[in-house]
Amino acid sequence: MNRQHAPKGIEWTRIRNPDGTVRPGYTWNPTGGCFHGCTWQMPDGSTTECYAKTIAERFTSGYPNGFEHHYWRPHNLSAPLKVKDPAGIFVGSMADLFGHWVPEEQIRQVLNVMEEASWHTFQTLSKFPIRLPNFGRFPDNVWVGVSLPAGHLMSATGGARALKAYLRHMQKIEADVRFMSIEPLWFDVAPVFEAWLETEEKLPFEWAIIGAASNGRSVFQPETKWTADLIELLDEGDVPIFFKGNLDKNYWRNWREDFPAA
Numbered sequence: 001m002n003r004q005h006a007p008k009g010i011e012w013t014r015i016r017n018p019d020g021t022v023r024p025g026y027t028w029n030p031t032g033g034c035f036h037g038c039t040w041q042m043p044d045g046s047t048t049e050c051y052a053k054t055i056a057e058r059f060t061s062g063y064p065n066g067f068e069h070h071y072w073r074p075h076n077l078s079a080p081l082k083v084k085d086p087a088g089i090f091v092g093s094m095a096d097l098f099g100h101w102v103p104e105e106q107i108r109q110v111l112n113v114m115e116e117a118s119w120h121t122f123q124t125l126s127k128f129p130i131r132l133p134n135f136g137r138f139p140d141n142v143w144v145g146v147s148l149p150a151g152h153l154m155s156a157t158g159g160a161r162a163l164k165a166y167l168r169h170m171q172k173i174e175a176d177v178r179f180m181s182i183e184p185l186w187f188d189v190a191p192v193f194e195a196w197l198e199t200e201e202k203l204p205f206e207w208a209i210i211g212a213a214s215n216g217r218s219v220f221q222p223e224t225k226w227t228a229d230l231i232e233l234l235d236e237g238d239v240p241i242f243f244k245g246n247l248d249k250n251y252w253r254n255w256r257e258d259f260p261a262a
Helices: 007-015 052-060 103-114 129-135 154-170 189-195 224-235
Strands: 024-026 039-041 047-049 088-089 121-126 140-147 178-181 207-210 212-214 219-221 242-243
Touching: 007 024, 007 088, 007 189, 007 207, 039 088, 088 212, 103 129, 103 140, 121 129, 129 140, 129 154, 140 154, 154 189, 207 224
Parallel strands: 024 088, 088 121, 121 140, 140 178, 178 207, 207 242
Antiparallel strands: 039 047, 212 219
């Protein structure tokens, strides 16, 4: 586990408690590598890839077989148990713990550690939500997240279709806190959520993270209307919102860094 504070790009790991105090944020990677191959088309025509792949290719000692490879690190399993002060711990900043290539037995070993380290709040994030309901009830201290479908150079229509399927899978997840990472906000998701609410009582998640797209130091803000419509819809559903730091602070003066009540 990274015993330093989580990088600025993962600021939502530093959880603010109801009394206003802030937990330190860490990352923990008992697994490593990913087969999703996420890429996004930027508005200027350039293509960017998942930040984890970029980092892994710079530090090849930890990824000798490349990033598109599964690494199991059982020697890291006990790391959260050694941190005695309550923290927010993002599990799999360099992996997808619930990826289709990860053996179920390894996932359950990680979940067992999360449950044992009950004083921490763990956050998982996956682009493979179809698998999440298979694990039954998650420990109370585990926030289960799903990322917005990755671009993979697909169209907005394809992204909307995938998002509809993601919501159906999220509805089946048994966890106190389910969340959606809408980063980057690369197409207009509000109509998908609106269509969902036409037949369902509420959205199938209790927290949302919203962010822009980036390619190295270049940041591309989502369409203002996309963000505004999304914020309005989430507010109507009482879903707390956390703005990633790459959103335009000059425009969104009503800055949001809210956490779910859990």
